[in-house]
Amino acid sequence: MLSAQSEPIVRATLPVVGASLTSITARFYERLFEDHPELLRNLFNRTNQVTGSQREALAGSVAAFATMLVERPDERPDALLSRIAHKHVSLGITADQYTLVGRHLLGAVAEVLGEAVTTEVAAAWDEVYWLMANALIAIEARLYAQAGVENGDVWQRMKITERHQESDDAVSLVLRRTDGRPATPFRPGQYVSVRVALPDGAHQIRQYSLSTAPGQKTWRITVKRERDADGRVPDGEVSSWLHAHAEVGDPLEVSLPAGDLVLPDTGSPLFLASAGIGITPMLSMLDHLALTSSTRPVTVVHADRTPRDHVHRHEQADLVDRLANADLHLWYENDHHHSPAANVFAGRASLDHLTPDAGTAAYLCGPLPFMRAVRGELLAKGIHPSAIHYEVFGPDLWLSK
Numbered sequence: 001m002l003s004a005q006s007e008p009i010v011r012a013t014l015p016v017v018g019a020s021l022t023s024i025t026a027r028f029y030e031r032l033f034e035d036h037p038e039l040l041r042n043l044f045n046r047t048n049q050v051t052g053s054q055r056e057a058l059a060g061s062v063a064a065f066a067t068m069l070v071e072r073p074d075e076r077p078d079a080l081l082s083r084i085a086h087k088h089v090s091l092g093i094t095a096d097q098y099t100l101v102g103r104h105l106l107g108a109v110a111e112v113l114g115e116a117v118t119t120e121v122a123a124a125w126d127e128v129y130w131l132m133a134n135a136l137i138a139i140e141a142r143l144y145a146q147a148g149v150e151n152g153d154v155w156q157r158m159k160i161t162e163r164h165q166e167s168d169d170a171v172s173l174v175l176r177r178t179d180g181r182p183a184t185p186f187r188p189g190q191y192v193s194v195r196v197a198l199p200d201g202a203h204q205i206r207q208y209s210l211s212t213a214p215g216q217k218t219w220r221i222t223v224k225r226e227r228d229a230d231g232r233v234p235d236g237e238v239s240s241w242l243h244a245h246a247e248v249g250d251p252l253e254v255s256l257p258a259g260d261l262v263l264p265d266t267g268s269p270l271f272l273a274s275a276g277i278g279i280t281p282m283l284s285m286l287d288h289l290a291l292t293s294s295t296r297p298v299t300v301v302h303a304d305r306t307p308r309d310h311v312h313r314h315e316q317a318d319l320v321d322r323l324a325n326a327d328l329h330l331w332y333e334n335d336h337h338h339s340p341a342a343n344v345f346a347g348r349a350s351l352d353h354l355t356p357d358a359g360t361a362a363y364l365c366g367p368l369p370f371m372r373a374v375r376g377e378l379l380a381k382g383i384h385p386s387a388i389h390y391e392v393f394g395p396d397l398w399l400s401k
């Protein structure tokens with residue numbers, strides 16, 4: 001909660017700070033990377049810096065947090081903080097790094113807003129920053145403790161034991177610990193960070209969902225190669241590197257599992273909707289449900305461009321078949337061999353013929369327009385907003401909306 005002296009100052013300056021947050025976060029990253037260039041090379045996703053999406057996610061999260069402090073001080077911004085904390089933990093962020101980030105973020109506020117930032121205004125926003133930072137530090141410390149590691153010590157070297165070309169653009173890598181012990185437990189739906197050394201010497205990190213059930217000797221990730229067909233923008237750095245270089249027998253640097261889009265332990269009916277490579281967390285959930293002989297009602301919806309692009313499609317169908325009470329509905333945008341009898345449709349996904357049970361918990365993963373459309377249809381069918389969960393394969397620009 002904000003102190004009595006800061007509350008009116010934050011309330012009064014929120015419109016001007018909020019309106020300038022994108023410039024503030026842009027300046028923040030410039031300052032941070034001038035001071036510590038190694039953070040841009042080896043920790044932050046440098047493509048997100050070029051496209052500006054991380055800047056937007058940071059600005060959005062700070063604005064949402066400050067608004068909540070002044071408008072709804074009794075609410076806890078758990079969803080907002082949890083998503084960020086899990087991402088930080090997958091990167092091994094440590095408590096001491098918050099001092100550096102705070103210095104540059106508040107320095108950027110002063111630079112961008114100039115004389116409007118009096119000593120009192122600076123102190124009030126310092127308080128906002130530290131309320132948010134301390135809340136994140138506390139969640140991250142809890143996650144590190146639960147995983148039984150020291151703050152930030154999340155990296156392990158695993159070995160690639162299998163590589164499968166799943167489609168023209170997707171490859172699966174099966175990973176095993178080098179000490180022979182079973183892979184670390186995780187919850188279905190979680191992801192790991194993968195860190196690779198690129199040809200220019202930079203170490204870049206990306207996240208990949210674990211795509212089989214937990215509790216086994218190995219983990220599996222499935223990586224879609226990001227490339228721009230028109231050659232207008234560079235190919236994806238890490239996915240292209242993994243496609244070109246990750247071979248059986250090679251080591252791979254991988255973090256501990258993280259992520260808060262996880263299968264709930266309750267028996268509620270499930271609605272799992274994915275598009276494209278967004279299938280990966282859903283496969284882990286389905287595999288787990290099949291291995292535990294779940295009788296929960298499960299509706300699985302998947303959309304893809306064509307059956308050829310639909311990775312793990314036979315595996316997905318087998319998993320659904322193994323469940324007592326599950327059905328699968330597929331949409332292929334560029335394929336006209338639809339068969340409504342077999343629940344295979346042409347075009348974009350639509351939930352017209354589906355009636356989710358009351359109390360359904362929905363999980364969505366795929367491009368934002370797909371998730372937005374499915375979410376809208378679920379809400380229209382009476383599913384409560386709090387029962388709709390989603391994973392974004394990039395900085396979450398929805399958090400603050």
Ligand SMILES: Cc1cc2nc3c(=O)[nH]c(=O)nc-3n(C[C@H](O)[C@H](O)[C@H](O)COP(=O)(O)OP(=O)(O)OC[C@H]3O[C@@H](n4cnc5c(N)ncnc54)[C@H](O)[C@@H]3O)c2cc1C
Pocket residue numbers: 045047048050051191206207208209210222223224225226227228233234235236237238239240259277280281391392393394395
């Ligand atoms: C929680 C989570 C789970 C994920 N799970 C998976 C998974 O299971 N499987 C999977 O394949 N991916 C997954 N991802 C996505 C993955 O982390 C990477 O984002 C993805 O592999 C692309 O990384 P990259 O380094 O190849 O591309 P990047 O270099 O990060 O580029 C991203 C995109 O931007 C484009 N680009 C490059 N430069 C520019 C520019 N100047 N202007 C505009 N665009 C540009 C690239 O062509 C590419 O399409 C997940 C992400 C998250 C956050």
Ligand code: HEM
Pocket residue numbers: 039043044045048049054057058061062083084087088091093094097098099101129132133136394395396397
């Ligand atoms: C109060 C302070 C902070 C806030 C509000 C904040 C906010 C965020 C947000 C919103 C994201 C995107 C999450 C997502 O949607 O995936 C993020 C990611 C990230 N944060 Fe923080 N963060 C803070 C502190 C830090 C610190 C101290 C570090 C360490 C230097 C750090 C490093 C990162 C990195 C490396 C990413 C991933 C960036 C990317 O992939 O582009 N953050 N943070």
